[in-house]
Each structure stands twice: as C-alpha cells, then as structure tokens.
Amino acid sequence: MQIAVDTDKCCAAGQCVLAAPEVFDQRDEDGIVVVLNATPPADQHAAVEEAAQICPAAAITLT
C-alpha cells in the first residue's frame, strides 16, 4: 500500500487522524494533513482504507 495525499484538496477536517493516528497527522499551523508513513504495515491497512473513505475532501489516494 502506498498513500498519497492532495494537500490542495485537504480541508483540515482531521477525520483521517482519528481513523489512523499512527499514519496521519495534521500540521500545527493550519491543520493540513501530514502522512507519517506512506507505506504502512499490513496491520494498519484497514484503518488507512477507512480514513480514505471518510475523508470529506477525497484527498487521500491509495495504490
């Protein structure tokens, strides 16, 4: 799994951080998403997939 995020789309909603806090964080200054681990281990894939689905801006792409 490879994670890509479009920071131009991100609206700093923070849903991804709630779903997968070990993989996503938010910038202190504006809340825009930060990917902590773009190639997360298998035990985090379900949480990452949930994060991508619930992101209101569809800013998370998984390949």
Ligand code: SF4
């Ligand atoms: S859920 Fe989507 S819009 Fe919200 S911080 Fe994460 S990437 Fe950005």
